[in-house]
Each structure stands twice: as structure tokens, then as C-alpha cells.
Amino acid sequence: MNGDDLAAFEAELGFDTLAIRAGYQRTHEAEHNEAIFPTSSYVYNSAAQAAARFSGDEPGNIYSRFTNPTVRTFENRLAALEGAESCVATSSGMAAIMSTCLGLLKTGDHIVSSRAIFGSTVVLFNNYMARFGVATTYVDLTDLSAWEAAIQDNSKILFLETPSNPLVEIADLKKLSELAHRYDCLLVVDNCLCTPALQKPLALGADVVIHSATKYLDGQGRAVGGAVLGSKELVGDEVYAVLRTTGPTMSPFNAWIFLKGLETLNLRMKAHCENTLQLAQWLDDHPAVDKVHYPGLEGHPGYALALQQQTAFGGLLSFELKNNTRENAWQVVDHTRLLSITANLGDVKTTITHPATTTHGRVPVEEREKSGISDGLLRIAVGLESIADIKNDLQRGLSSL
Ligand SMILES: *Cc1c(COP(=O)(O)O)cnc(C)c1O
Numbered sequence: 098m099n100g101d102d103l104a105a106f107e108a109e110l111g112f113d114t115l116a117i118r119a120g121y122q123r124t125h126e127a128e129h130n131e132a133i134f135p136t137s138s139y140v141y142n143s144a145a146q147a148a149a150r151f152s153g154d155e156p157g158n159i160y161s162r163f164t165n166p167t168v169r170t171f172e173n174r175l176a177a178l179e180g181a182e183s184c185v186a187t188s189s190g191m192a193a194i195m196s197t198c199l200g201l202l203k204t205g206d207h208i209v210s211s212r213a214i215f216g217s218t219v220v221l222f223n224n225y226m227a228r229f230g231v232a233t234t235y236v237d238l239t240d241l242s243a244w245e246a247a248i249q250d251n252s253k254i255l256f257l258e259t260p261s262n263p264l265v266e267i268a269d270l271k272k273l274s275e276l277a278h279r280y281d282c283l284l285v286v287d288n289c290l291c292t293p294a295l296q297k298p299l300a301l302g303a304d305v306v307i308h309s310a311t312k313y314l315d316g317q318g319r320a321v322g323g324a325v326l327g328s329k330e331l332v333g334d335e336v337y338a339v340l341r342t343t344g345p346t347m348s349p350f351n352a353w354i355f356l357k358g359l360e361t362l363n364l365r366m367k368a369h370c371e372n373t374l375q376l377a378q379w380l381d382d383h384p385a386v387d388k389v390h391y392p393g394l395e396g397h398p399g400y401a402l403a404l405q406q407q408t409a410f411g412g413l414l415s416f417e418l419k420n421n422t423r424e425n426a427w428q429v430v431d432h433t434r435l436l437s438i439t440a441n442l443g444d445v446k447t448t449i450t451h452p453a454t455t456t457h458g459r460v461p462v463e464e465r466e467k468s469g470i471s472d473g474l475l476r477i478a479v480g481l482e483s484i485a486d487i488k489n490d491l492q493r494g495l496s497s498l
Pocket of ligand 1: 190191192258289311
């Protein structure tokens, strides 16, 4: 009957339909838009029912640290989009990564991680996981033999982001998941930059997908949140149990914002990708620009792979200047009038960042240069403004050099 739970025929539905309708059960008020449930606890019909809920004999809401209908709707919907059995929403992207570590690792375990990951993730691994006896070895994202060489007997997790940020390198998810499984490890992929609209790591063999919902899932810079997705066993049981006990939970208000974000995810990602490809081609032809990093350009080493495992090339690019100094990069930034000078990404508003002195400012110079983040490198997270205005704004900076 119309209005019944869509789960019954979800398998037949397309991505855009799931993004708009999956995971929600209308209440007795017959509201059209999803309701928000701002409640910390729930009541029971009887003492026996309370006991049944607490023992787990009867499914249902207990307490919003681990059961909330709005949060559950977001989890169900994102799970449908990623093709995951289970999803656990968290208070931030970092809470998602921390909960995954707590749920899947123990003292003595080892992580093999791409070097090119979010800065706070490096701090989590080096300063906190290390303190509890979990060591991490870093490797180059695209060097498959380095990944294999870094795997030890106690390795449990292979961790990466693809595309990487800010150099937008592409990792081969199929090959890395085969490698992980050959050594009894789990492949954990931070899918923040692509979202399921562009890439579904679980279908390519990954075991766990992580999101910072703060970025494209919201898409309009309004709230901080995260999610972990994967099998019932790994995520529905292990990671959920961490969240239930330790409490880095998503608020129902934020879950509602992210739900609204998911409804337009595919549309926004298409528009981000179109604008970014146009900007990449324009920068590639610009006389003041030496090199553009964007997998949508045929000269990019990850072009063929991105074509294979992504539906489009993403909303992030970086570029180097002909005279590639910090002074020149800052001059370009300071001549813009429209672009936001901030390190955030995944917003309808275009942002410009100088990685060497912001996101990667605390990385030792030698290490930073080895990983390709030069003094003049600029990163653009391309938004949805008119592309002519984005180009004109950058032109102000580039023509000042
Ligand atoms: C922002 C970001 C995170 C952290 O997410 P928060 O929501 O800020 O905690 C993790 N991974 C990637 C790739 C990110 O861009």
C-alpha cells in the first residue's frame, strides 16, 4: 500500500529515489517531510515491555545515545546509497574513524595507512591509537607493492582516502581489497571526497566505508557529522556497540539536516564535477599555471582508474604556479574577492586553500615536499557558483603575478 515501508521494494529503486525516500517510516501524523525526534528517552507500555527492550528481546527505541528515529532514518538512507548492510551515524567524521578503530582494533594490532589522509586522522593514529598499543605504518597511496611490504603479521586494517587531498591521487580499490583480504586485513575507505554518488567502495571489495557528513553529504556547510558503513557483523554489531557505550552520537537535528542533504546529493555532485572539470581545463591552459592536479584531465596518472571506479572526477583540484613560491600562492589567494579563504570542502561555496601553510602547515618541510605539497600549491574545492565567476575571481589573482 502507498506509504508503507519502502524497504520491501528498495532493491528495485534507483539512486535518486533512494536518496529522497529510503529509510523513513511515516508517523501517525502522515507528515510528508521527515519528522525530527528531539527526545532523549522513550516510554514503555508496561514494566514487561521495558524489560524486553533493555534485554534486546524486543527491538525498539530505548535512549537517544544509540536509538533515535531521525538518526536511524539518516543511517538507513545512507546505507541504501552505499549498498551497505549497516550504518552507524556519529557526531563527526573523526568520531566515525575513532569508533571504527575502537570497534575493530585491540592493543598489539597494526594499521597500514596511506600517507595522504586527513590531518586529524594522522593525529588520531599517531598520538592516540599509538598510546593504546596500535602502531601505524604509512605508505604511498598508489604504490601497491609498498602496501604489501608494510603488512605485518599483526596488521588488521588498511586505511585510505581516494581521491587523496589535495593532490587528488587515485587508489585502486579492487586491488587493495584483494591485497587486504589475502593477508586477513580489512580495507577501510574514507569515501568523503566522492560520496556514494561517485564511488561505492563496498561494491569494489572494501569492508568499511567512513564519511565525514560535514562535507558533501550536507553539502551546504551547516553541520558536523559522520558515519560508518559495512556489514552487520563489523559495523552493525562492533562499531555500533562502541557508539552505544562511548556516545559520540549524531544529534537528531543534525541527522535531519543530513537527510535533506542526501536528497540533492547526486544533483549537487554532478554540478560540482562539471564545474571542477571546466575549471581544471581552464587552469591547465593558463599561462601562469604550471601543473593542474585533477583526475579528469587525461594527463593525470589516475585518469583511467578514476574513469573505471568513479562515475565522475569529483569536486576538488589543486594546481601549481609557474613561479611556484609561497609568496605567489598567497598573492593569488589575497587577490580573490569571491572565493572563501578556508580549509573546508564539500560546500556549495567555492573555497581556496594554501595547503603548505594551513592543512599541512605542521608537517615537516621535507616530508611535505616528498609528498608533493609544494610551497606554491593551491587547492580549490569547487562550489556551485557560476563557473565564469569562479574563473574570473582566480584570474584576478593569477593576472596579478
Ligand atoms: C573533514 C574530513 C574528516 C573529518 O571529518 P569531521 O566531520 O571534520 O570530523 C575525515 N576525513 C576526510 C577526508 C575529511 O575531509
